[in-house]
Structures are given as structure tokens and as C-alpha cells.
Amino acid sequence: MGGGPLDQEERLLCILPFDEPKEITARLREKFPKLSISFINMGSMTDEDVYRDKTILATLSALPPNPADCPELELIHVFSAGTNHISKHPIYTDTKITLTTSSGVHGPQIAEWVLMTALVHSHKYNRLYELQKQHQWGRPQVGGDYHSVRDMVDQRLGVLGYGSIGRQVGRVAKAMGMDVVAYTATPKDTPEKKRDNGFIVPGTGDPDGEFPSSWFSGLDKASLHQFLKQDLDYLVISVPLTKETTHLLGKDEFDILKKKQTFLTNISRGAIVDQPALVAALKEGKLRGAALDVADPEPLPSDNPLWSAPNVIITPHISGVGTAYNERAFAILELNLLRKQLGEKLVNVVNRKRGY
Structure with missing residues (x-):
């Protein structure tokens, strides 16, 4: 995936099942001055129009209902190792928006x-x-x-x-x-x-x-x-x-x-x-x-x-959870934000044909 100049403005939307980790988002804002961050706890998600002007989405499962709802979206970072839970969604099947996963944190x-x-x-x-x-x-x-x-x-x-x-x-x-x-x-x-x-x-x-x-x-x-x-x-x-x-x-x-x-x-x-x-x-x-x-x-x-x-x-699907999970998942996003700006190859990019 190509990138833009180092001062390119990016608009990141995080829709995740926890409250904003302010130490992490503060670090991202400091490292990427042109990055604006909106954070929504998915439990309180009400407005499906929030995707319209965003260029990057960090999510576990929440996605724009249709491709038309996210005309500027270039990158979706999924906070799970796999994407089988969203593989039938039109954003997955009908767009070429780059998808990256949190593979490696578990x-x-x-x-x-x-x-x-x-x-x-x-x-x-x-x-x-x-x-x-x-x-x-x-x-x-x-x-x-x-x-x-x-x-x-x-x-x-x-x-x-x-x-x-x-x-x-x-x-x-x-x-x-x-x-x-x-x-x-x-x-x-x-x-x-x-x-x-x-x-x-x-x-x-x-x-x-x-x-x-x-x-x-x-x-x-x-x-x-x-x-x-x-x-x-x-x-x-x-x-x-x-x-x-x-x-x-x-x-x-x-x-x-x-x-x-x-x-x-x-x-x-x-x-x-x-x-x-x-x-x-x-x-x-x-x-x-x-x-x-x-x-x-x-x-x-x-x-x-x-x-x-x-x-x-x-056990009830808990082997991968831990206190370091969110920090590591954001570390992948942080690495890819830098690579995107530098025009370098991203890590953990999903191959839609293979399904992972």
C-alpha cells in the first residue's frame, strides 16, 4: 500500500469494545501531528454516519454498513488475528480497502x-x-x-x-x-x-x-x-x-x-x-x-x-486475552501508520483470496 508525504493529514476512527486508552492515543497524536483521532466505545455506538470522512478505521467488528458510507477510507486495522467474522461483509467482499490484522499479539x-x-x-x-x-x-x-x-x-x-x-x-x-x-x-x-x-x-x-x-x-x-x-x-x-x-x-x-x-x-x-x-x-x-x-x-x-x-x-475462548493485548494491537497500527506515510509495505495485510 502506498503512502503520502510525512505531513499528510489522516483521520483515524477507533470503534473498540473499551474506553479510550488515553496514554496510547496521546502517544499517537504526538508521533503523528497531522493525525486526528476519534474514539467510540462500540457499546455506545449510535451514529452510522461517523465513517464518512475517515481515512483509517481501527475496529474489532464494527464496519461501515456499505462502501458508500466510507468514501475516503483507505485502511482498516482489525483488533483480532483473523477476519473470518467479517469476511461476508460488503466492505470485505466489494472493496479494495486495505485490511490489516493484529496477528502477532497473541x-x-x-x-x-x-x-x-x-x-x-x-x-x-x-x-x-x-x-x-x-x-x-x-x-x-x-x-x-x-x-x-x-x-x-x-x-x-x-x-x-x-x-x-x-x-x-x-x-x-x-x-x-x-x-x-x-x-x-x-x-x-x-x-x-x-x-x-x-x-x-x-x-x-x-x-x-x-x-x-x-x-x-x-x-x-x-x-x-x-x-x-x-x-x-x-x-x-x-x-x-x-x-x-x-x-x-x-x-x-x-x-x-x-x-x-x-x-x-x-x-x-x-x-x-x-x-x-x-x-x-x-x-x-x-x-x-x-x-x-x-x-x-x-x-x-x-x-x-x-x-x-x-x-x-x-475454556471459553480466552487463551489470547491479556493485559498487553490492546497495547500490542495499537503497536501494529502505529507501525503501519508510519509505513503508510513513508510509502512502505504494511505488515499483517490480509490476502482476501486466501482469507487471512
Whole structure:
């Protein structure tokens, strides 16, 4: 996306589910003197004419009803990693307004959630916590359950979708002594292709793609199955939800994973997994367990059989939230404001054809 001179006037509208973070907006005004900022808490949004003269929009989901309502809009920065929730909106389908995402801000906290739930499962923590609530010390059964804990060293982690989140998961797993293998839509067969060109929280991730011991790629089932056949002890799903990834994992895939009784973790979107097939795989012991921060649908109805599936950990789509989220999302916007003015390539630009 091209830019203008450094003194070009920009009109930024923020419609977000929180009150204005004045320290952040003050910093933006100081850094960009020609930038005017309007901030609306989306909970109090009433006037749909607010988009008319704006050149930049920062939003989670609020968009102009129609392209005619935003004739000067050049850039929309979305405060989420994905854009599947707005992919059917006419602003997405019928315009060429540049879209950028907040991909990259979630890696640290989601990687911690992935590790936390894996350890809760492998160390039998839920059972220990129940003993604590009952004021019971408990004793390991000789050769029994509490003696069956295995550490992460030399176990193999498959990361399905080696983007910003997957790269931080890979970094943490490598620090735990695990072997990491990665799967991407397109081949990463050169050092340049393995690099992460998106936003990276300093000191995190895998900027040069150095952690995976092997890479797999493809958009077809045969390629996916070849990846799943790599004796995976853990599988982390971190691909975006698109038409191609909907129900990407189902009965056939769980039949492959049963060889190692893989532990499945999904921090992406619930619809990437065929949920009834997942429940069946857990009940039949094809999977060691599952940690799910997403479900299909959300909220998950109280009578859904997923709740009572064996060895499952379910949380309400919170793995990516944290106190640093807003600061980091605005940091991406700040970086792109500067790049836009300098006429440089923006980071985290959405490829509408690919859906992310």
C-alpha cells in the first residue's frame, strides 16, 4: 500500500469494545501531528454516519454498513488475528480497502495456555486439585496413575499452521526439549520463505523459522495426512478458519493420530474440527485428550456432549486475552501508520483470496 508525504493529514476512527486508552492515543497524536483521532466505545455506538470522512478505521467488528458510507477510507486495522467474522461483509467482499490484522499479539499468552493445559493433563493436576479441595493428601499408587507422568523431553509437537502463534508455541516447546514439526499452506523450502514477516513481540516467536526439525505443506488431504503420520505426541491447531480449513480434521485424521494417541489442542476456531468426530475419538481412546479454547458453536450449549467427553479441557475462548493485548494491537497500527506515510509495505495485510 502506498503512502503520502510525512505531513499528510489522516483521520483515524477507533470503534473498540473499551474506553479510550488515553496514554496510547496521546502517544499517537504526538508521533503523528497531522493525525486526528476519534474514539467510540462500540457499546455506545449510535451514529452510522461517523465513517464518512475517515481515512483509517481501527475496529474489532464494527464496519461501515456499505462502501458508500466510507468514501475516503483507505485502511482498516482489525483488533483480532483473523477476519473470518467479517469476511461476508460488503466492505470485505466489494472493496479494495486495505485490511490489516493484529496477528502477532497473541503468541505469548496463547503459548502459555497451550503449555499450561498440556501440563495440567500430563501431570494429572485436576485430580490433585480435587484432593486438595477435599483436604486429602493423597498417595501415589505404586506403578499407578501418578507414576505415569512423562515429561516433554523428546516428545514430538506438530504445529498445524506455523504463523505467529504457532511459532511462539514452537519456541516454548523447543525450550522444553521437544521436537517440533511444522505444517503450512505453502512450502517453506528456503530461508527467506521460512522467515516471519509479520508483527513479532520482541524476544518471542521464531523469526527465522529455525525451530522445526522438518516442514510439511499443502492444501490437500494427502499432504495433511503425511504430516499427521509423523508420530505426533501433541498436535496444536493454529490455522485460520476458511472454507478450505472448515472440518479440516475429522474421523480420518483421528484414525491416523490414534497410533500415538495424540493430545490435541485447538486455539484457532472450533469449526476447523468436526466436533462430533472429536467426541467420538475421545470416547474411543483414539486421542490421549484434548485442550480446547474454541468450540462450535460458541458459547457451547450446556447439553453439548463435548463437555462430558473424557480427558477434555475446555475454556471459553480466552487463551489470547491479556493485559498487553490492546497495547500490542495499537503497536501494529502505529507501525503501519508510519509505513503508510513513508510509502512502505504494511505488515499483517490480509490476502482476501486466501482469507487471512
